[in-house]
Amino acid sequence: MISRTFRAAVAFAVGVGLLSGCGSSKSSGGQTGTASSPVVLDYWGWNNGLPTVVDAFNASHKDVQLKYTKMQGSDPTLQQLNNAFKAGNEPCLVQGTAENLTTLVSQGELADVTQWVAPHKAEFNAGAFAGAGVQGKLYAVPTSSGPQFTIYRTDIFQQYGLKPPATWDDFIAAGEALKPHGIHITNYAGEDPSTLVVLAMQAGAHWYRINGNSWKVDFQDPQSLKAAAVIQKVVDDDLDSQLSFADYAAVQRNYDNAGTVTRQISTWQMGGMVKNFTKSNGQWALAPWPTFGGDASKTPAGTNNSAGLTMVTAQCKAKAQAAEAALWMSTDSGAVKTMADPTTGSGLMPALADPTQFIDGAISAKLLGPNYEPAKKVVADSIGTVATDWTFGPDWTAMYAQLADGWAKVLTKQQKVTDLLAHMQQWTVGDLKSRGINVEG
Numbered sequence: 001m002i003s004r005t006f007r008a009a010v011a012f013a014v015g016v017g018l019l020s021g022c023g024s025s026k027s028s029g030g031q032t033g034t035a036s037s038p039v040v041l042d043y044w045g046w047n048n049g050l051p052t053v054v055d056a057f058n059a060s061h062k063d064v065q066l067k068y069t070k071m072q073g074s075d076p077t078l079q080q081l082n083n084a085f086k087a088g089n090e091p092c093l094v095q096g097t098a099e100n101l102t103t104l105v106s107q108g109e110l111a112d113v114t115q116w117v118a119p120h121k122a123e124f125n126a127g128a129f130a131g132a133g134v135q136g137k138l139y140a141v142p143t144s145s146g147p148q149f150t151i152y153r154t155d156i157f158q159q160y161g162l163k164p165p166a167t168w169d170d171f172i173a174a175g176e177a178l179k180p181h182g183i184h185i186t187n188y189a190g191e192d193p194s195t196l197v198v199l200a201m202q203a204g205a206h207w208y209r210i211n212g213n214s215w216k217v218d219f220q221d222p223q224s225l226k227a228a229a230v231i232q233k234v235v236d237d238d239l240d241s242q243l244s245f246a247d248y249a250a251v252q253r254n255y256d257n258a259g260t261v262t263r264q265i266s267t268w269q270m271g272g273m274v275k276n277f278t279k280s281n282g283q284w285a286l287a288p289w290p291t292f293g294g295d296a297s298k299t300p301a302g303t304n305n306s307a308g309l310t311m312v313t314a315q316c317k318a319k320a321q322a323a324e325a326a327l328w329m330s331t332d333s334g335a336v337k338t339m340a341d342p343t344t345g346s347g348l349m350p351a352l353a354d355p356t357q358f359i360d361g362a363i364s365a366k367l368l369g370p371n372y373e374p375a376k377k378v379v380a381d382s383i384g385t386v387a388t389d390w391t392f393g394p395d396w397t398a399m400y401a402q403l404a405d406g407w408a409k410v411l412t413k414q415q416k417v418t419d420l421l422a423h424m425q426q427w428t429v430g431d432l433k434s435r436g437i438n439v440e441g
Helices: 004-013 050-060 074-087 098-106 114-123 126-130 154-159 168-181 194-203 222-236 245-256 267-276 319-331 333-340 356-362 365-383 396-411 417-434
Strands: 039-045 064-070 093-097 140-142 149-153 208-211 214-217 262-265 284-288 308-312
Touching (some): 039 074, 039 319, 050 319, 064 319, 074 093, 093 098, 093 319, 098 308, 098 396, 114 140, 149 154, 149 365, 168 222, 194 222, 194 396, 214 417, 222 396, 222 417, 245 267, 267 365, 308 319, 333 356, 356 365
Parallel strands (some): 039 064
Antiparallel strands (some): 093 308, 208 214
16 A cells, blocks of 8 residues: 555645645634634744744733744754654754755645745745745745855965856866865765755756656756766866865864865855954855856855745644744744854845845854955846746755765765766665656656
């Protein structure tokens, strides 16, 4: 017999709908709370700043209160949410990220909150809002967007007569110029295949699509191969340092000491640089992501805790209030400012349609020095180029773990990137079939 999870995934794939428990309606979406007997919503999250935001919400709402539980990060939260779902005691609200949304929807763990969230679409930027939905329905409220840009060492680039790379060909050429001096252009961590994901995304690849009544899987389209070629050249020519994020301090020291001189990052990643650098503050600048030659500027939607969401669960008995609380946390000016600031929050770029007023607080004058003012425009421009047409598949979490295993072999030159993509094509098709999901590819 096909399990409940598989039935949900099959139903999603053929467009019939999800489990009845995932839906919501006006008659079943809420409870009535009062100041003396408020509706209490359990809320799981991990970002710095969330306790402050929760306190502010509770102070300004008497009929609805949030009960916050600090989690240990994305992966532990996913596992505990799955356990709670099976036990029938999900919290109402959960911090999450766009790459895991489809998996959770296919497993029946999230509620359709379209009726409450869709009217607010104009308040959010397109890239962030796209991450909150699956096949035209909304299951979350966007909390942050993931504008991506390059940060680079100005002193090193000037020393060797280099300009910030406008294209990936420029990026490789800069790496070749720096290599004889013992300097790496970038760092690829062996456990983190997100580089391959975001370059494929930027190039216009589509690893997963809905095609009629089935999923279409394609890890070997021309766009994926274009991304693979860039990465392969970097690896073949030893242009990358390969420091694991398991020793985060060592990675940061390497940047601070100019062992590696560029990163493709978002605002939330800059906080770790500021906290760990002792030598190079003021010698960094921002530039747009390199483009593939001839392509229009486009920024990947991002993975690894960017494109943040507040998700509403299927078992929540107060879905309307949960959606409204999530909307407040993403749009209230005080809450947004708290989360955007890297000191009081997590340096998250808000998901708002116009977040430019928060850029000042989300990037560091200490880190950027004289390059601080020009950096604001780079961040603002990147928000408008975030990809909106990438689909995360229903087995994304499992697929990503498999991708990570192969990525480590790519970096140690045991296989080519194209070999990894071929393996992922075969593996993903087989995995979806094993889950009872209609698939072609």
